[in-house]
Amino acid sequence: xxxxxxxxxxxxxxxxxxxxxxxxxxxxxxxxxxxxxxxxxxxxxxxxxxxxxxxxxxxxxxxxxxxxxxxxxxxxxxxxxxxxxxxxxxxxxxxxxxxxxxxxxxxxxxxxxxxxxxxxxxxxxxxxxxxxxxxxxxxxxxxxxxxxxxxxxxxxxxxxxxxxxxxxxxxxxxxxxxxxxxxxxxxxxxxxxxxxxxxxxxxxxxxxxxxxxxxxxxxxxxxxxxxxxxxxxxxxxxxxxxxxxxxxxxxxxxxxxxxxxxxxxxxxxxxxxxxxxxxxxxxxxxxxxxxxxxxxxxxxxxxxxxxxxxxxxxxxxxxxxxxxxxxxxxxxxx
Numbered sequence: 001x002x003x004x005x006x007x008x009x010x011x012x013x014x015x016x017x018x019x020x021x022x023x024x025x026x027x028x029x030x031x032x033x034x035x036x037x038x039x040x041x042x043x044x045x046x047x048x049x050x051x052x053x054x055x056x057x058x059x060x061x062x063x064x065x066x067x068x069x070x071x072x073x074x075x076x077x078x079x080x081x082x083x084x085x086x087x088x089x090x091x092x093x094x095x096x097x098x099x100x101x102x103x104x105x106x107x108x109x110x111x112x113x114x115x116x117x118x119x120x121x122x123x124x125x126x127x128x129x130x131x132x133x134x135x136x137x138x139x140x141x142x143x144x145x146x147x148x149x150x151x152x153x154x155x156x157x158x159x160x161x162x163x164x165x166x167x168x169x170x171x172x173x174x175x176x177x178x179x180x181x182x183x184x185x186x187x188x189x190x191x192x193x194x195x196x197x198x199x200x201x202x203x204x205x206x207x208x209x210x211x212x213x214x215x216x217x218x219x220x221x222x223x224x225x226x227x228x229x230x231x232x233x234x235x236x237x238x239x240x241x242x243x244x245x246x247x248x249x250x251x252x253x254x255x256x257x258x259x260x261x262x263x264x265x266x267x268x269x270x271x272x273x274x275x276x277x278x279x280x281x282x283x284x285x286x287x288x289x290x291x292x293x294x295x296x297x298x299x300x301x302x303x304x305x306x307x308x309x310x311x312x313x314x315x316x317x318x319x320x321x322x323x324x325x326x327x328x329x330x331x332x333x334x
Contacts, residue, residue, distance in 0.1 A: 020046040021260050022069060024057045026076025026165070027247070028202060028222070031280035035074070038276050039267065045260065053200050054080045054165030061089050061252055071255040072264050074119075077165030078108055078246040079172070081116040082314030090115040091251040093262055097269040097288060105287035108246050111310055116250040117269060120277065120284035123244045123300045124169055127205045127223035127233040132214040141215065143239040144174070148189040155214035156193045157204035160332050162323060165245070166201020166219055171322060172313045173243030176306045184329050197332040209233055219245060220298045221283035228281065228296060241304040247284065 021039075025032035029051045036049040052060065054076035061073065061084055073081065073090075084090050092114045098106065105118030126147065133140065138155070141147055147156060159167030174183040195213060198204055204216030205223040209231030216223070220235055227233045249268050251261045267273040274286040278294040285297055312318055326332070 019044070020048065021071055021257055021264060023047065023049040023072045023074050023264065024060065024070045024252075025049045025051045025074055026054045026057055027051075027074070027277075028225070028280065028282060031075070031277055031282050034280040035268075035273075035276045038273075038279075039264065042267070043263075049074075053163040055161070055163040055168070056199075058084055062087070065089055065254070068252050068254040068256070070252055071257045071261040073250045073252055074264075074268055075247050075249065077169055078116065078118065078248040079168065079310060079314040079319075080165050081248040081250050082112055082310060083316045083319055084250065085112040085115040086314070087316055089253055091253045091255060091258070091261075093251050093265060095269050096266045100288050100290050101269065102287050102289050104246060108248065108310070111314070112248075112250075116248045117265070118246045118287045119249045119268065120247040120274075120286055121244060121300060122219045122221040122247070122284045123237065123298055123303050123305070124166070124173055124218075124242045125220040125223070125235060125237050126215055126217045127208055127220075127226070127235045128215045129208045129211055129213070130232045130234050132208075132211060133234075136214065138214065140234070142236060144177070144186070144242075145240070147193065147215065147217075148186060150192070152193045152215065154193065154195050156190070156217065157196055157198055157207055157213045157215070158190075158194050158217040159201040159204065160197040160199060161326055162332075163199045164201035167197070167217075168319070168323075169219075169243050169245050170217060171326060173306055173308075175322070176243065176309065176313075177240055184325065187326070187330055191330050191332075205233065224283040224296050224298060225281050228283075235298075237298075237303045239304075241306050243306050243308055244300065246287075246310070 032051045108118035161168040202222040205218040207213045208216035209226030223235045271291040274291040283297045
């Protein structure tokens with residue numbers, strides 16, 4: 001289902017004391033901290049909100065399914081939330097903000113069977129450090145195919161799709177753009193240029209912003225945040241087209257604080273809750289039509305997008321199969 005269709009259409013132990021809420025956070029750690037402080041101040045609850053990569057959160061929710069230690073999964077790529085929904089790991093909940101949500105967020109809610117809600121959207125891309133590119137006398141890359149050229153050997157970081165929802169989105173994007181066999185042939189070439197596969201999906205552009213690597217593959221809004229902080233980054237929407245994420249929020253099945261979890265979900269989808277993203281320097285497109293759009297958010301309506309098939313690639317079977325093939329043919333070392 002494509003974006004055009006959507007737009008138009010600190011671990012805790014189980015049994016903590018009442019007055020607490022335990023949330024697995026899949027967004028940037030700065031946003032996690034801002035939301036934690038904001039929600040504690042608003043409610044008086046003791047909020048425990050460790051930050052993990054999306055794949056790690058899914059593994060955690062699976063491992064604790066018999067006795068969940070957490071109540072809510074907030075943020076991270078929606079295809080991973082969909083996998084949890086299809087596996088029966090999430091609790092159905094109809095948000096009070098549903099009527100105010102943009103069509104793509106409501107459609108995502110329907111696709112999940114009423115178990116996960118679209119929180120924000122953002123396009124995939126890459127960014128290069130213009131200073132490092134100039135020093136190395138490298139040409140400016142504009143397309144996915146450029147990144148596989150031998151001239152960029154050792155100059156690229158990408159996430160590991162096992163732990164990073166961003167990197168899994170990259171994998172699925174390439175499969176949908178190129179066809180599966182051609183995509184894996186491309187990724188084998190690209191692998192020769194990748195210095196490291198990082199655990200977190202935003203780390204490649206953060207490292208590029210710090211001057212530790214020339215090119216980072218990540219969501220474009222993460223690169224915008226680094227550029228706003230003064231990093232000499234040039235942000236690229238690949239010429240062939242690209243994929244995108246719908247970040248999501250879900251209540252974990254078996255939550256011991258179900259009513260508090262539902263109240264948090266409603267807050268996260270409210271204009272006030274979504275404003276915590278901009279307050280934390282984040283640049284995703286919020287799902288609530290009444291929320292303020294961050295001024296520097298990439299205009300995703302102007303980017304060439306794949307017709308992203310959330311229903312297919314949100315399934316556990318597809319994830320497992322593609323990751324197994326990635327391990328077999330790419331064999332990431334970290």
